[in-house]
Amino acid sequence: MKFRRSERLVDMTHYLLDHPFQLVPLTFFAERYGSAKSSISEDLTIIKETFEHRGIGRLVTVPGAAGGVKYIVSSSESETRQFITEMCELVANPERLLPGGYLFMTDILGDPQVLKKVGKTIASAYAHKSIDIVMTVATKGIPIAYAAASYLNVPVVIVRSDSKVTEGSTVSINYVSGSSKRIQTMGLSKRSLAQGSNVLIVDDFMKAGGTINGMISLLDEFNASVAGISVLVESEYAEDRLVNDYLSLIKLTDVDTKARKINVKPGNYFERFEQGGNLYENSSHK
Amino acid sequence: MKFRRSERLVDMTHYLLDHPFQLVPLTFFAERYGSAKSSISEDLTIIKETFEHRGIGRLVTVPGAAGGVKYIVSSSESETRQFITEMCELVANPERLLPGGYLFMTDILGDPQVLKKVGKTIASAYAHKSIDIVMTVATKGIPIAYAAASYLNVPVVIVRSDSKVTEGSTVSINYVSGSSKRIQTMGLSKRSLAQGSNVLIVDDFMKAGGTINGMISLLDEFNASVAGISVLVESEYAEDRLVNDYLSLIKLTDVDTKARKINVKPGNYFERFEQGGNLYENSSHK
Numbered sequence: 001m002k003f004r005r006s007e008r009l010v011d012m013t014h015y016l017l018d019h020p021f022q023l024v025p026l027t028f029f030a031e032r033y034g035s036a037k038s039s040i041s042e043d044l045t046i047i048k049e050t051f052e053h054r055g056i057g058r059l060v061t062v063p064g065a066a067g068g069v070k071y072i073v074s075s076s077e078s079e080t081r082q083f084i085t086e087m088c089e090l091v092a093n094p095e096r097l098l099p100g101g102y103l104f105m106t107d108i109l110g111d112p113q114v115l116k117k118v119g120k121t122i123a124s125a126y127a128h129k130s131i132d133i134v135m136t137v138a139t140k141g142i143p144i145a146y147a148a149a150s151y152l153n154v155p156v157v158i159v160r161s162d163s164k165v166t167e168g169s170t171v172s173i174n175y176v177s178g179s180s181k182r183i184q185t186m187g188l189s190k191r192s193l194a195q196g197s198n199v200l201i202v203d204d205f206m207k208a209g210g211t212i213n214g215m216i217s218l219l220d221e222f223n224a225s226v227a228g229i230s231v232l233v234e235s236e237y238a239e240d241r242l243v244n245d246y247l248s249l250i251k252l253t254d255v256d257t258k259a260r261k262i263n264v265k266p267g268n269y270f271e272r273f274e275q276g277g278n279l280y281e282n283s284s285h286k
Numbered sequence: 287m288k289f290r291r292s293e294r295l296v297d298m299t300h301y302l303l304d305h306p307f308q309l310v311p312l313t314f315f316a317e318r319y320g321s322a323k324s325s326i327s328e329d330l331t332i333i334k335e336t337f338e339h340r341g342i343g344r345l346v347t348v349p350g351a352a353g354g355v356k357y358i359v360s361s362s363e364s365e366t367r368q369f370i371t372e373m374c375e376l377v378a379n380p381e382r383l384l385p386g387g388y389l390f391m392t393d394i395l396g397d398p399q400v401l402k403k404v405g406k407t408i409a410s411a412y413a414h415k416s417i418d419i420v421m422t423v424a425t426k427g428i429p430i431a432y433a434a435a436s437y438l439n440v441p442v443v444i445v446r447s448d449s450k451v452t453e454g455s456t457v458s459i460n461y462v463s464g465s466s467k468r469i470q471t472m473g474l475s476k477r478s479l480a481q482g483s484n485v486l487i488v489d490d491f492m493k494a495g496g497t498i499n500g501m502i503s504l505l506d507e508f509n510a511s512v513a514g515i516s517v518l519v520e521s522e523y524a525e526d527r528l529v530n531d532y533l534s535l536i537k538l539t540d541v542d543t544k545a546r547k548i549n550v551k552p553g554n555y556f557e558r559f560e561q562g563g564n565l566y567e568n569s570s571h572k
Binding site: 005006007009010011013014017018019046047049050051053054056098099100102103104105106107110111112113115116138139140142143146147149150153154155156157158160165166167168189191192 | 291292293295296297299300303304332333335336337339340342384385386388389390391392393396397398399401402424425426428429432433435436439440441442443444446451452453454475477478
């Protein structure tokens, strides 16, 4: 059975979006549709142009016998700026204020459309790096980690403060929570992270950076390396932060519980654009 | 600027996949591409046929002024059978055996490609129901809940055994864990679930059903109703189960720690197909 171009375009678009960062040989599509490779190449040119024009992402073509095409997520600067501005307004809503100056964020972290955009924004910033796995700590970081991992097409590992029998042997460390200076424990299932992995650390919130610093120490135990650190919200912190090289989408500058005012501004994500660097230039990500 | 059909097809496919269960007016696409509504209708016919032929899902057209088109996820019987068979093999691997007869499932629950399929399978079964929100309990149910919610395009709420300051006021209940008969507590942030919601309960594992029964009791406190219950793995349980009407993808019939053998078979998901009922017939889901 032969397929018309229009049908191929619809199915290929779905297939590529469903398999980000996966190198798909042209022969795979040629066989799937009973079409010549030259027709598939023409289809891919149309998809590539539309993806770029619409900010859906990039299609990278790898030439040669072992070559093929892969879809790489990329969020344009204008799309990112618009999304982060909207997020700032959402977070600054005074109804989020909880006793103690905490912010209610559960609704934001439960919304699949917001999470998709958070995941796309984070994944876009690391698309040029080689990421093997995304790591987070239970509980609130989990949806963000999965959202980013789904665009990077890599697994997620979850660090826990309590160890469960269903995790098997775990490696645990003690760490000092940055702001409260309390000693806490976190652990990771031994089987869930391969030695030497390149790990993207993701969390919902960072103040002093104690939790993230704990995750970095934990990675040492697995001889794994930090490929990047990204948080949804960073909070202003007067003292020395324990973590330096990170990416934040939103920055909480001040919470005034008396005046019921939350001051929020974009995080350091934008600085990457301002440095003029093209985040997406060299994708070595497998 | 006018767009050619081929470009429209690529962009519309992406847009529809990215906004499941959302009614998109034809005028939205007509304006987006500067095209006549008749051309958009023809495009949608091509997309609809390809989606159905390739098992991507269905496109439902709602006629009239307030009408439009929406993408509804649907997993075909053959696709579902193949996926569940693969999952059974994956789970039956004796290397998963942990002390006490527990199974290591962390790798499965961390794999975004597996989770996508789990989410699609669960969402397909409830596509005809009106679901407002997906509920699960921390921690292992979380990725499954988000995977299903992303296909249903509804939010997720997470029930916790510990209450956190960042959740605001919570409603807590005591429940009896089915197999260990211990009294435990679970709570849900008051703000995170609207009164009267139709809730799909999702979890990774069910034995006696105590945890899921707890979630049902919690829903009573919110005057919310159970629209469905779905678990990835159900375990054989000799006594009366606390929950009856549920959908399981996999059934763990026996774990023999001495012989290192895990017996797994498909869950009751297939029975729905065998009853001859078309799960996807009447989609009243908004």
